[in-house]
Amino acid sequence: MRTRTGLVVGGCLLMAYAVVGALTDADLAPGGVLLFLAAVLVGHDVVWMAAVLTVGAALTRVPPRCRPAVRTAAITAAAVTVVGLPLALGFGRSADNASVLPLPYGRNLVAVLLVVAGTTLLACVVPVRRRKAAADRKESERPAEGRP
Template sequence: MFIGIGLSGVVAHSRPGGWAVWVGGGVVAHDALLTPAVLVAGTLLRRWRRLRFGMFVAGVLALVALPMVLGYGRHPDNPSILPSNYLLNLVVAVALVMGAVAVPWRWVGRVLGSGFRRAAGRSGGDRKGRG
């Protein structure tokens, strides 16, 4: 019942043709552009799981930030709507993600873990006796 009320409001107070084009465009963009690009990238980067993960997270960040980067909803009479430099913010966020992906976290954990074990009074090295 509530869905019907909401849909009647959408039809009465908006342009349903515009919504249909937007939803249809999303389906076409997903099936014709995004899916093949992800499949090709996944195939090319098959050996580098961390890089694939970083590219996935960067892609999601870009999709979420795209309306703000393009300035949708910005009005010249209200400068407080979308006041930041969203392209720069997106570039910084993607750089941080890719930097985090580039760090060999197993090595960092091993180095930090051995330092914590020594500080706690236990012997350094791992369980296999290599260090």
């Protein structure tokens, strides 16, 4: 409870600092700030939350033992994609300067996402195989019925 209170108070202080700083800025364009805040609100509540709720609904079909791994993979893939997609699409790349964004970001983004998917698959498959092997061992160790 103390941690939550401390975080709320800290967040309020940071917001107050930002508002005071914005109001005392001579170059502040209130229309631009309001447009930006509206875009962030729409982007978060309409686009991002709809995507999160859709993925969450899809995750209910995943077996319960795999849900934590799949949930972690989905969050990781979303974060990596949000950061890497602008580079993969080439935003900011200048045609006359080869040193700007010189790496194959699209290929690398796909490689990272495949590593995340492969790790998730292993996290779901390996425990299942271990449980089956342990159950088979227990079954083979049982004495046959009718024997003393």
